[in-house]
Amino acid sequence: MKVTIVGAGNVGATCADVISYRGIASEVVLLDIKEGFAEGKAMDIMQCAPNTGFNTRVSGITGDYSKTANSNVVVITSGIPRKPGMTREELIGINAGIVKGVAENVLKHSPDAIIVVVSNPMDTMTYLTLKATGLPKHRVIGMGGALDSSRFKYFLSKALDKPIGDIDGMVIGGHGDTTMIPLTRLASYNGMPVSNFLQQDVLDKVAADTMVGGATLTGLLGTSAWYAPGASVAYLVDSILNDQKKMIACSVFLEGEYGQNDICMGVPCIIGANGLEEIVDIHLSDDEKAKFAKSADAVRNMNADLKEVLA
Numbered sequence: 001m002k003v004t005i006v007g008a009g010n011v012g013a014t015c016a017d018v019i020s021y022r023g024i025a026s027e028v029v030l031l032d033i034k035e036g037f038a039e040g041k042a043m044d045i046m047q048c049a050p051n052t053g054f055n056t057r058v059s060g061i062t063g064d065y066s067k068t069a070n071s072n073v074v075v076i077t078s079g080i081p082r083k084p085g086m087t088r089e090e091l092i093g094i095n096a097g098i099v100k101g102v103a104e105n106v107l108k109h110s111p112d113a114i115i116v117v118v119s120n121p122m123d124t125m126t127y128l129t130l131k132a133t134g135l136p137k138h139r140v141i142g143m144g145g146a147l148d149s150s151r152f153k154y155f156l157s158k159a160l161d162k163p164i165g166d167i168d169g170m171v172i173g174g175h176g177d178t179t180m181i182p183l184t185r186l187a188s189y190n191g192m193p194v195s196n197f198l199q200q201d202v203l204d205k206v207a208a209d210t211m212v213g214g215a216t217l218t219g220l221l222g223t224s225a226w227y228a229p230g231a232s233v234a235y236l237v238d239s240i241l242n243d244q245k246k247m248i249a250c251s252v253f254l255e256g257e258y259g260q261n262d263i264c265m266g267v268p269c270i271i272g273a274n275g276l277e278e279i280v281d282i283h284l285s286d287d288e289k290a291k292f293a294k295s296a297d298a299v300r301n302m303n304a305d306l307k308e309v310l311a
């Protein structure tokens with residue numbers, strides 16, 4: 001199975017590293033516009049193989065999409081990341097043109113690929129990719145919820161002082177500082193509701209920390225995060241390539257699901273060989289429904305800025 005990652009920067013290269021280290025694909029192509037950059041990242045990753053023992057072939061290329069031909073999955077991580085103090089939404093001006101161009105280029109050589117969109121503002125970039133390419137909704141999947149959910153589990157494990165692997169939870173809604181919806185009501189520790197162990201004010205703090213998880217890391221690092229984002233993309237790609245049918249919160253096109261239409265937003269999805277295989281209805285409470293509708297309003301507002309690029 002072949003995966004192309006367009007944008008060999010922090011997130012793209014980390015994703016390639018995790019995919020190869022875990023043997024998720026037999027071939028990974030990294031593509032970037034910066035001369036020699038993807039080649040360098042691929043060479044560095046390949047030189048791990050003797051010591052970590054993987055067999056994935058990782059190669060890098062500058063701008064030549066013919067090398068990406070017949071990819072099963074294409075990941076779009078090209079574009080600029082935010083700096084401290086910025087929102088993801090401020091990236092739209094530069095990233096919209098990049099993402100549209102990349103999506104069109106990859107499809108010329110991999111007409112059957114499933115596209116995973118990572119560049120921010122991710123929900124709007126996913127919507128743009130779907131509209132610009134005309135691909136069916138099952139082949140355009142935005143990655144954000146997998147990452148936000150792993151941050152949610154991290155903050156829950158800290159609050160509970162219990163191992164992160166014993167925690168389950170999901171974040172739906174938009175992938176933005178104010179649009180994420182951590183589902184604290186449904187989060188669990190070894191199958192038991194976390195509300196059995198944590199007071200509401202602690203749960204509220206966990207949710208708030210989760211929502212600004214990306215902004216907190218951007219403040220600490222000077223650019224946005226890459227280890228957990230790269231690993232989250234690899235987790236999603238694994239479910240596609242190996243037909244795992246995992247339930248993962250992903251940004252996908254909604255046609256009435258969760259009361260929304262003509263928008264891409266994070267909802268629980270079954271992800272398998274066909275990409276998006278099912279949107280799962282988890283019966284939100286009235287409060288969660290209200291939050292989802294508010295989140296959708298904000299994402300829709302952002303999508304309105306695509307008028308020019310989609311014209």
Ligand SMILES: NC(=O)C1=CN([C@@H]2O[C@H](COP(=O)(O)OP(=O)(O)OC[C@H]3O[C@@H](n4cnc5c(N)ncnc54)[C@H](O)[C@@H]3O)[C@@H](O)[C@H]2O)C=CC1
Pocket residue numbers: 006007008009010011012031032033034037077078079080081082088091095098101102117118119120122143144147175223224225226229
């Ligand atoms: N959806 C999510 O959960 C997450 C999204 N992101 C987003 O992912 C994007 C990438 O982030 P980083 O890897 O940290 O940035 P980065 O700056 O390290 O890497 C971006 C790469 O894209 C390349 N690039 C730019 N235009 C290109 C084009 N037209 N064709 C091919 N390559 C091109 C650049 O040369 C650069 O190497 C950002 O927009 C960031 O906000 C980052 C983390 C999580």
Ligand SMILES: O=C([O-])CC(=O)C(=O)O
Pocket residue numbers: 081082088120147213214215218224225229
């Ligand atoms: O925070 C950012 O800008 C990058 C991102 O989407 C994340 O790490 O969640």
